[in-house]
Amino acid sequence: MLFQSVSFVVFLGILIGLLAVVRHPRFRVGILVVAGWVFYGWWDVRFVPLLWGYTLIGWLAGLALGSRRLQAHRALALWCSVALSLLPLGFFKYAIFLSKAFAALIGVAPPALSIVLPVGISFITFEIISYLCDVHDGKLKPTRNLLDFALFNGFFPRIISGPIIRPAQFLPQIRIAPVLRRSGLLLGGQLFLIGMFHKVVLADNLSMFVDRVYQDPLFYSSDTLWLAAVSYSGQIYCDFAGYSLMAIGLARMLGFRLPRNFNYPYISLSVTEFWRRWHISLSLWLRDYLYIRLGGNRRGAVRTYVNLIVTMLLGGLWHGAGWNFVLWGGLHGVALALERAYRQFREGRSAAGRPSGGRGAIAVASWAATFLFVTLAWIPFRSPSAQVTGRFFHGLVAGGDVAWYPPQVIIVLLIIAALHLPPLQRSRRPAFFPRARILRPVPVFMLTVLAWCILLFQRTDASPFIYFQF
Amino acid sequence: MTAPAKIVEVLRRPRATALSAPIPRLATLLLAAIAATAAVELALRLLVLSPSPTVTDPVLGRLLKPNTHYRQSAEGFSSFTTNALGFNDAPIPAGEKNAILVLGDSYIEAQQVDPADNFLAYFRRQNPDRAIIAAGRAGLSPLSYDDLARYVARRAGFQQIVVVLNSSDVKDILESDVQVQRGPDGKIVSLANREQQRPEGIEADAFRFLVSRSSIFALINEKFIETLKANAAAFREGIRTLRRHLASATATSAADQAAGSGSTAATPKGLPDVVDVTEFLLSELKRQAAVEVVYVPLLVYRSGRTVDEQADSAAARRAFTCAAARSMTPMVALNEPLTRVFQETGEPPNGFSNIGLGLGHLNALGHQVLARAIADVVDHPSVPQSGC
Numbered sequence: 001m002l003f004q005s006v007s008f009v010v011f012l013g014i015l016i017g018l019l020a021v022v023r024h025p026r027f028r029v030g031i032l033v034v035a036g037w038v039f040y041g042w043w044d045v046r047f048v049p050l051l052w053g054y055t056l057i058g059w060l061a062g063l064a065l066g067s068r069r070l071q072a073h074r075a076l077a078l079w080c081s082v083a084l085s086l087l088p089l090g091f092f093k094y095a096i097f098l099s100k101a102f103a104a105l106i107g108v109a110p111p112a113l114s115i116v117l118p119v120g121i122s123f124i125t126f127e128i129i130s131y132l133c134d135v136h137d138g139k140l141k142p143t144r145n146l147l148d149f150a151l152f153n154g155f156f157p158r159i160i161s162g163p164i165i166r167p168a169q170f171l172p173q174i175r176i177a178p179v180l181r182r183s184g185l186l187l188g189g190q191l192f193l194i195g196m197f198h199k200v201v202l203a204d205n206l207s208m209f210v211d212r213v214y215q216d217p218l219f220y221s222s223d224t225l226w227l228a229a230v231s232y233s234g235q236i237y238c239d240f241a242g243y244s245l246m247a248i249g250l251a252r253m254l255g256f257r258l259p260r261n262f263n264y265p266y267i268s269l270s271v272t273e274f275w276r277r278w279h280i281s282l283s284l285w286l287r288d289y290l291y292i293r294l295g296g297n298r299r300g301a302v303r304t305y306v307n308l309i310v311t312m313l314l315g316g317l318w319h320g321a322g323w324n325f326v327l328w329g330g331l332h333g334v335a336l337a338l339e340r341a342y343r344q345f346r347e348g349r350s351a352a353g354r355p356s357g358g359r360g361a362i363a364v365a366s367w368a369a370t371f372l373f374v375t376l377a378w379i380p381f382r383s384p385s386a387q388v389t390g391r392f393f394h395g396l397v398a399g400g401d402v403a404w405y406p407p408q409v410i411i412v413l414l415i416i417a418a419l420h421l422p423p424l425q426r427s428r429r430p431a432f433f434p435r436a437r438i439l440r441p442v443p444v445f446m447l448t449v450l451a452w453c454i455l456l457f458q459r460t461d462a463s464p465f466i467y468f469q470f
Numbered sequence: 471m472t473a474p475a476k477i478v479e480v481l482r483r484p485r486a487t488a489l490s491a492p493i494p495r496l497a498t499l500l501l502a503a504i505a506a507t508a509a510v511e512l513a514l515r516l517l518v519l520s521p522s523p524t525v526t527d528p529v530l531g532r533l534l535k536p537n538t539h540y541r542q543s544a545e546g547f548s549s550f551t552t553n554a555l556g557f558n559d560a561p562i563p564a565g566e567k568n569a570i571l572v573l574g575d576s577y578i579e580a581q582q583v584d585p586a587d588n589f590l591a592y593f594r595r596q597n598p599d600r601a602i603i604a605a606g607r608a609g610l611s612p613l614s615y616d617d618l619a620r621y622v623a624r625r626a627g628f629q630q631i632v633v634v635l636n637s638s639d640v641k642d643i644l645e646s647d648v649q650v651q652r653g654p655d656g657k658i659v660s661l662a663n664r665e666q667q668r669p670e671g672i673e674a675d676a677f678r679f680l681v682s683r684s685s686i687f688a689l690i691n692e693k694f695i696e697t698l699k700a701n702a703a704a705f706r707e708g709i710r711t712l713r714r715h716l717a718s719a720t721a722t723s724a725a726d727q728a729a730g731s732g733s734t735a736a737t738p739k740g741l742p743d744v745v746d747v748t749e750f751l752l753s754e755l756k757r758q759a760a761v762e763v764v765y766v767p768l769l770v771y772r773s774g775r776t777v778d779e780q781a782d783s784a785a786a787r788r789a790f791t792c793a794a795a796r797s798m799t800p801m802v803a804l805n806e807p808l809t810r811v812f813q814e815t816g817e818p819p820n821g822f823s824n825i826g827l828g829l830g831h832l833n834a835l836g837h838q839v840l841a842r843a844i845a846d847v848v849d850h851p852s853v854p855q856s857g858c
Contacts, residue, residue: 212826218773219828400773401816404827439495441502448506456514456689460697 001042002464003192003246004200011039012250019180019254028178029147032254036154040120047118050088051154057084058128059149065135066142078136082129089125092117097321120160122318124153126285131167133289140168148174157250161243161467163261163281170256178255186438188252190447195245197450199465200458202412203238206231207463209409214382217392222399225392231409232382233375234416237265239466240279264420266374269366271335274374286315301344308340309333319381324389328381335373507686514685518543522681522688523552529617529665533607534558544692545830546582546822555625559590559604567627569601570848571759573615574634575642577766577831577840578606582822587834592841602844603628611642613664613747616754623758631759632844633752636766637786643744650747658750741789745858748793756799762847763794763801766840769808771818771828777809792858800851807839 001008015035022028041048061081064070070077096113103110131152134140143149152170213220213228220228244261251258265278275283291311297304309330316329383389437443515521520541524532534540534556541549553561558579572578572589580588593602605622612635619631649662680687755761768783779787787803794801808819818828819836832840 208826216773219771401775402771402818402827404823406823406826408824439499441498444499444502445506448503449510452507452510452686456510456686456693458693460693 001039003243003250004196004458007042011035016180016185016253019178025178026147029151029174032156032178033147033150033154036151036156036159039156040154040159043119044116050118050121051124054085054088054124054128055146055150055153057081058131058153059143059146061085061132062135062142062149063144065132074136078132081132085125085128085132088118089121091115092121094317094321123162123164124159126164126282126289126318127153127167130164130285130289134167140171143167143171155251155256157247157254158258161240161247161465162279163244163247163258164285165258165281169259173256180253180255184255185253188249188254190438191249191252192246193249193447193450193454195242195247195249196454198238198242198245200242201453202416203235203242204459204463205408205412205457206235206238208459208461209404209406210235210382211463213404214384214388214392217388217395218400219402220395220400221403222396224402224404225395225399227405227409229375229379229392229396231413232378233266233371234413236378236382236466237262238416243465243467266371267367267420268370268374269363270339270370271332271373272339274370275332275336282315282318286311290314301341304340305337308336312336323386324380324383327389328377331373331377331380335377511684511686514689515541519685519689519692521683521685522691524682525556530607530610530614530621531665532609540581542581543824545825546833547824548581548584550581550585555605555622557605557607558585558588562603562626563601566601566603567629569603569626569628570630570632570844571619571622571626571628572602572604572606572632572634572844573618573755574604574606575610575636575638576606576608577636578604578634579608580604580606580831580837581608582831583834583837587837589832589837589841589844592838593844596841597845606634609642611646611664612639612751613643613646613648613661615751616758619755619758628759630848631755631761632764632847633755633761634764634766634840635748635786635790637768637780637783640741640744640782640786640789643747644740648747650743658746661747661750741785744786744789745793745796748790749797752793752797752799756797761799762851763790763799764840764843764847765790765801765803766832767803767805767808769805769812769820771812771820775813775816777812779805791854792856795854795856795858798853800847801854802843802847802852804839804843807843808836811835811839 001011015031018031019028022031037048037051040051058081061077061084065074065077065081092115095115099113100110131140135142143152148171151174152165152167155165155170158165210228210232213224217225217228241262248258248260259281261279261281263277263280265274268274268277291307294307294310295303296307299307310333312329312333313326314329316325316327316332319325319328379392380386380389383392438447518541520539523535523538523540525535527533534552536552536554536556538556539549539551550558553559555562558581576582580590585591590602590604593600603622603626605618607618610618612633615633619628622628646664648664650658651660651662653659681691682688752761752763765787767787768780770778770780772778787805791801791803793799811817811819815835817835818833819839820832821827821829822831822833
């Protein structure tokens with residue numbers, strides 16, 4: 001059930017109607033839990049028991065970790081429960097990849113495996129792990145109510161592609177009970193509309209161009225390949241940020257607050273800053289549950305760099321079971337390590353009395369270098385194979401004959417650039433209008449235009465959200 | 471009290487009562503939404519698409535309104551004015567008797583390219599002493615070409631007919647409700663029930679008013695036509711099933727018997743039938759003027775300037791070549807000239823910047839190839855050897 005489908009609109013309408021009618025808070029939580037299962041089962045009903053299994057294991061493991069009887073073996077219990085949570089992910093996502101790698105290593109033909117990846121399994125796993133770690137660390141008391149935990153694990157707006165929510169942020173919201181409010185519906189509806197615009201108008205119109213260029217990169221001229229590389233940067237941002245906004249908007253409509261997941265990532269002046277603005281919930285998760293647990297920056301400079309690279313390699317592998325994702329993660333890890341080394345080197349020199357550098361020109365150069373790096377790193381991420389990656393990079397220097405500059409792509413890229421303008425960046429919220437002002441003529445005019453644009457300029461051959469595959 | 475003081479006084483008054491306030495507020499918001507819709511409509515008309523300019527002809531299906539200006543951007547960007555017959559062409563000169571009439575579907579309607587760049591403009595520039603008339607309508611089946619030629623004959627005379635075919639014509643023939651009547655020797659003697667089907671989607675009668683007056687609805691119709699068609703077909707099928715269930719068994723069996731007693735055979739089933747039908751259609755057209763065929767293939771352009779023909783297109787080309795050979799009709803296929811122009815220039819002769827290069831209809835470069843092929847097949851007619 002895609003957010004932009006008619007079936008989802010009907011589903012949401014029924015759900016809001018039910019929540020409006022049912023007064024008892026626990027019943028409302030129950031309705032949301034069942035809605036999550038229906039939403040998840042809409043893709044493939046076979047995987048709903050998997051969701052139930054995750055819920056049950058996470059809940060029981062949380063209770064066990066919080067139990068006084070297991071105080072002496074808490075670390076072992078944590079490792080066991082985390083390993084148990086990772087098992088389905090390892091099987092569904094990495095079995096084929098690992099079997100191929102192993103077969104290549106020992107020089108035999110890889111076994112013919114066909115495994116369907118349950119949608120959102122990576123996000124579900126990460127949230128369970130964060131819950132278990134937080135309970136283990138004493139940051140969170142284990143929740144005794146299975147219904148609350150089921151809602152944390154199966155809250156449908158973010159179940160497929162995040163944002164990855166922290167139990168400490170979400171569980172207290174369940175306890176105070178979700179309430180439908182007009183302000184929440186208006187603001188959430190607005191965010192949902194803006195998110196949908198990002199997906200169906202901006203991302204999908206870019207994907208038409210990007211997909212075609214990646215089919216045969218050497219068919220196109222170098223200029224076209226550069227445009228396609230930049231377009232993919234725009235596509236993946238609008239696709240994923242659009243989904244996140246829709247999820248945040250839906251949650252808001254239902255009375256919940258989810259954390260912001262994107263904060264104008266393409267204005268970053270460094271790769272480090274990029275990861276503070278891009279997929280924020282994943283970056284924070286990787287920092288708190290992987291990087292810091294590997295030792296973070298507490299074990300010397302070299303170990304810090306290694307930790308950064310390992311974290312990003314695993315982050316890349318989390319995105320997908322393929323060497324292209326490993327390469328993408330590795331590139332970002334190396335860039336983060338180099339930036340950190342350079343920063344420390346520069347700070348040392350600054351401390352010796354040297355100026356640390358000007359603002360204007362250096363800032364522009366830093367932005368350009370960061371954007372160029374991020375854009376080029378997306379090429380292996382997007383390519384279906386290493387051959388296509390090689391052809392694409394070759395084509396960037398010596399491309400083919402066909403120069404193609406689709407006008408709608410240029411317009412969409414200009415819109416994305418305009419959305420990054422400073423006045424919008426200063427806004428703390430991704431919504432255009434504060435909730436108190438939505439029901440005024442100018443916001444209604446603009447949101448109506450936005451709704452028409454979504455209807456009229458969407459692509460009928462639209463692809464699902466990119467992050468659904470992760 | 472002075473006038474400004476009165477205004478200040480009015481503004482300072484307490485707001486309207488709780489009962490009356492929501493109505494003007496709602497009205498204001500509704501006006502804002504209507505203004506936004508009007509702005510979108512205006513922007514679409516100026517930049518993207520005109521309201522649907524079609525009229526329904528009982529035989530030829532949907533035709534463009536005569537003498538109407540139209541703008542489209544679904545494939546390429548163009549704006550053009552239809553002539554008195556509703557075709558994307560210049561006005562037909564009065565008293566024209568010796569023209570070349572080009573019949574076809576969307577390839578000949580050529581909505582995708584600017585009128586100054588289409589095959590007609592190129593042909594006229596290269597052959598200033600020859601008259602050419604285009605009668606093309608998107609989605610028109612070759613089954614209607616005889617009627618189409620008669621439709622043009624009311625207005626202008628022509629000596630030669632060039633039929634431009636492509637692989638979608640096979641689908642048009644196979645998916646029509648045409649009924650074939652064969653003689654004792656197995657040859658087709660007549661085709662029945664070959665009128666163009668009525669328009670579907672929201673352009674059908676109920677929404678015609680909106681689609682022909684609003685660019686918003688025209689764009690919705692264009693964008694979702696396939697989905698709407700599928701929904702409409704499913705709905706019709708559901709109604710039919712319901713009717714079958716409701717109808718009495720006696721009436722059903724009587725209807726079945728009546729249908730079975732006719733002498734006509736079923737709709738064509740495959741490519742051999744397409745060959746027979748096309749042969750018949752070409753023979754039929756020859757009663758009006760000399761006929762030549764031009765086939766526009768569907769090619770796939772790849773890196774390294776290599777070109778392949780799509781399997782459907784190759785099968786259609788073989789079927790049409792066979793029909794042309796059997797009916798002794800000169801024919802030329804554009805495979806070689808389209809390939810050559812791509813290999814020489816590196817630019818695909820199909821496709822447009824807004825949908826992709828190398829895909830879809832012929833672009834300006836492809837129209838030059840088509841114009842040259844029309845001149846070539848008229849000047850040097852060559853009947854293909856039987857490829858059946």
